[in-house]
Amino acid sequence: MGPTAHDVDRFMAARPRLEAIAYRLLGSASEAEDAVQETFLRWQAADVDRIRVPEAWLTKVLTHLCLNQLSSARARRETYVGQWLPEPLIEGDPMLGPADTAEQRESVSYAVLVLLERLSPNERAVYVLREAFDYPHREIAAILDISEAASQQILHRAKERVAAGRRRTAIDEAAARRVIDEFLAAATSGRTEPLVRLLTEDAVAVGDGGGKAPARAKAFEGAVAVAKFMRGLFVPSKAKRSLVGGSPALYATTANGEPALVAVVDGRVVGVMCLEVTDEGIAAVRSQVNPDKLERLSRQWAAIDRGEPVLPHTF
Known part of the structure; x- marks a missing residue:
């Protein structure tokens, strides 16, 4: 006997929370969707009438799939x-x-998602469940099959490791737009000095092409190296246009709580550049150009009012 309409409704009510947990744990929207779908299949196969607390059961199944x-x-x-x-x-x-x-x-900011990659699976799970979803240690312990004391120790260790690499300053939408405007003006000036002034001394620039889009395998490190790379990136070139199928229009937005630029060619998102902002300046420029990791964002982008581009033609 398959699940009843009521059983399906109970799962669908929990689905947004499950997707948000899975995304923070995996750092991938597509993998999060797969994990939630697998959780649903297990829910369908379970004797749900014997499950006393469906939310706890679903969270435990999902978390172990993600681990x-x-x-x-x-x-x-x-x-x-x-x-x-x-x-x-x-x-x-x-x-x-x-x-x-x-x-x-903080837990879903792009910079923190990068830092979470340094944690063990258990550290990541405890950090996400506690910091992002306020689960008490008693429930986290039951989900992960550990003791409450172990959950508390794991959280302490995870927070220390995240804090050690975290320098972000909270920024509102207006401030994010100012950062984007200043960054674009400097990047398109043709000179490195304006960019160097916006960057921290130990700034980094890194891109993810996944072997499917051009991206340098090694990060650029230091303000001067990053500035030179950014200056070159915004120099018009036929070769660059051919790589992405045209001259991208750039839109200012916020991605994962950070100022971001979305590059669009003929309505298709071809890249997202996230800027990590600190009190000292821009500490990191992270560009996602792997088309596999832009599918969900592209669907979301097509469904919103994007406004006018801040730069109609990039190169």
């Missing part, structure tokens, strides 16, 4: 072509999940 995925992902990323970066999501995407507290907003 398995994280373990296998580490092996796959050893053979990944170039740098691996998370899949960015633009403001308003429901998969970003709750954003009521500073901890919730």
